[in-house]
Amino acid sequence: MTNSMTQAATAPKISVKGLKKSFGRKIVLDGFDIEIAKGESLVIIGGSGSGKSVFLKCLLGLIHPDAGSILVDGAEMANGNKGARERLRRKMGMLFQGGALFDSLTVWENVAFALNEGVGRRRIARAHSREIAVEKLNSVGLPEDVADLSPAELSGGMQKRVALARAIAPTPEILLFDEPTTGLDPIMADTINNLIVSSVQTLGATAISITHDMASARKIATRIAMLYQGKIIWEGSASEVENSGNPYVDQFVHGRSEGPIQLQVRAL
Amino acid sequence: MIDFLSTIGRRVLGLFAIAGRLALFVARALSHCFRPPFYFRNIVQQFWTIGYNSLPVVGLTAVFTGAVLALQASVGFSKLTAPSAIPMLVVVSVTRELGPVLASLMVAGRVGAAIAAELGTMRVTEQIDALETLATNPMKYLVVPRVLAGLLMMPLLVLIADVIGVMGGFVVSSFILNLNESAYLINTINYLHTRDVVSGLVKAAVFGLIITLLGCFNGYNSRGGAQGVGAATTNAVVYASVLILFFDYFLTELFLTQ
Numbered sequence: 001m002t003n004s005m006t007q008a009a010t011a012p013k014i015s016v017k018g019l020k021k022s023f024g025r026k027i028v029l030d031g032f033d034i035e036i037a038k039g040e041s042l043v044i045i046g047g048s049g050s051g052k053s054v055f056l057k058c059l060l061g062l063i064h065p066d067a068g069s070i071l072v073d074g075a076e077m078a079n080g081n082k083g084a085r086e087r088l089r090r091k092m093g094m095l096f097q098g099g100a101l102f103d104s105l106t107v108w109e110n111v112a113f114a115l116n117e118g119v120g121r122r123r124i125a126r127a128h129s130r131e132i133a134v135e136k137l138n139s140v141g142l143p144e145d146v147a148d149l150s151p152a153e154l155s156g157g158m159q160k161r162v163a164l165a166r167a168i169a170p171t172p173e174i175l176l177f178d179e180p181t182t183g184l185d186p187i188m189a190d191t192i193n194n195l196i197v198s199s200v201q202t203l204g205a206t207a208i209s210i211t212h213d214m215a216s217a218r219k220i221a222t223r224i225a226m227l228y229q230g231k232i233i234w235e236g237s238a239s240e241v242e243n244s245g246n247p248y249v250d251q252f253v254h255g256r257s258e259g260p261i262q263l264q265v266r267a268l
Numbered sequence: 269m270i271d272f273l274s275t276i277g278r279r280v281l282g283l284f285a286i287a288g289r290l291a292l293f294v295a296r297a298l299s300h301c302f303r304p305p306f307y308f309r310n311i312v313q314q315f316w317t318i319g320y321n322s323l324p325v326v327g328l329t330a331v332f333t334g335a336v337l338a339l340q341a342s343v344g345f346s347k348l349t350a351p352s353a354i355p356m357l358v359v360v361s362v363t364r365e366l367g368p369v370l371a372s373l374m375v376a377g378r379v380g381a382a383i384a385a386e387l388g389t390m391r392v393t394e395q396i397d398a399l400e401t402l403a404t405n406p407m408k409y410l411v412v413p414r415v416l417a418g419l420l421m422m423p424l425l426v427l428i429a430d431v432i433g434v435m436g437g438f439v440v441s442s443f444i445l446n447l448n449e450s451a452y453l454i455n456t457i458n459y460l461h462t463r464d465v466v467s468g469l470v471k472a473a474v475f476g477l478i479i480t481l482l483g484c485f486n487g488y489n490s491r492g493g494a495q496g497v498g499a500a501t502t503n504a505v506v507y508a509s510v511l512i513l514f515f516d517y518f519l520t521e522l523f524l525t526q
Contacts, residue, residue, distance in 0.1 A: 057397070060397075060400070060401055061400075062397050062400060062401075086403060089400070089401060089403060090403050092401065093401070094397075094398070094401045096394045096397065096398055097394070098393055098394060100393055100394040100395045100397065100398040101395075101398075102390075102395055102398070102399075103395075113402050113404070114402045114403060114404075117307065117402070117404050117409070166402075170402075
């Protein structure tokens with residue numbers, strides 16, 4: 001532990017080694033390795049059912065991997081005790097695929113949730129947390145009028161924006177995006193991509209996104225990795241992805257139905 | 269034959285697995301009831317939705333239970349014994365058995381289903397995962413307020429149901445059977461025993477726990493979209509109702525042997 005602490009200054013922000021997870025007989029992650037440097041924006045691409053979401057949930061400590069380690073700032077996430085996991089989790093913000101806004105709360109209460117309810121953070125007065133929430137809403141291009149609406153009254157794209165505002169509100173060091181553009185029209189998708197890029201830059205955060213939308217990947221990523229059958233089979237800079245020379249990556253990037261990648265039948 | 273046996277075996281193992289997971293869930297939920305932080309806003313809100321909002325259903329059930337008891341009793345007793353027998357039958361049955369059991373079954377349908385559907389939807393739309401990523405324990409934020417509300421509101425509801433049930437019997441006996449009103453009230457007080465009321469309230473607290481814990485358990489562990497939420501809701505109501513009747517028998521035995 002002390003050894004890994006002293007290395008933390010030079011070590012990558014997140015280091016994943018030999019991560020394995022299976023559900024029943026179905027192997028989802030099969031020796032997943034990746035290192036992510038501070039301030040980097042990594043996009044993991046891969047087909048549906050390739051284990052992308054499972055990796056994010058392992059990283060958040062929502063799913064316990066069967067084997068392997070996840071080091072965040074040199075501290076163990078995967079096998080650490082509950083308190084350590086919760087401390088690490090406080091460094092992370094997550095944008096869920098469907099937004100996952102709390103529909104029993106108003107928009108501003110959603111955005112300020114971590115400030116109002118989060119354990120271990122200094123609690124602040126509701127009036128002040130509302131101000132912060134409105135500020136965060138403005139930063140994702142939403143006017144103050146939406147603050148008192150309920151999430152169900154908003155369109156899908158607006159919900160995504162609110163969810164993004166909620167993820168960045170506690171100023172996390174690590175931002176995770178689960179298919180941020182799925183289900184959005186191309187214009188709204190581009191808006192969300194721009195917001196992701198600008199909020200990651202403003203926070204100086206390390207970002208990990210998973211997506212199968214190549215337009216989104218090209219826009220967000222500084223580095224792209226491809227996940228196939230539970231392993232990273234290719235990684236490189238965003239510009240290299242077009243001419244990777246890897247038949248799997250080529251098939252995915254160019255969206256061809258014929259190639260080495262076999263279709264995943266069962267959902268995860 | 270082998271197939272048949274293996275099916276039975278799998279079912280039995282599945283049942284034990286569910287029982288084990290339920291026991292762990294209950295232990296976790298109850299232990300979180302005693303450990304801070306507490307979300308007082310949520311607790312008060314659940315007291316309101318589980319307690320206050322169940323009053324109409326519980327009240328209606330109670331008034332008709334008392335009324336029909338009085339009506340049924342009027343057939344079996346002579347003109348001479350009816351004025352004392354009817355109030356005795358009503359007050360003893362309502363406080364010991366019918367108040368807690370019928371009120372709890374109605375609340376299981378209303379509250380247990382609502383809890384399972386709400387938590388189930390939160391699970392499948394990743395809202396429960398989102399709570400965890402926002403450094404909030406969903407056990408404390410969602411489960412504890414509901415369980416506390418079940419434990420504390422159910423006895424209050426049953427106390428009110430007892431009063432309303434007796435009044436239902438009073439209305440039928442006085443205005444439909446034309447028996448003496450003051451005799452009814454005096455006999456009610458004569459046959460009203462603290463032990464009966466308290467045993468009913470203890471039952472109510474246990475049933476309140478059963479309803480909310482099963483609602484939370486089924487909702488919290490629901491899987492697979494709309495169909496999963498539907499199954500969770502059904503299971504919450506069915507299991508809670510069966511367990512209420514099951515525990516009612518054993519609690520009654522416990523109180524009668526005291």
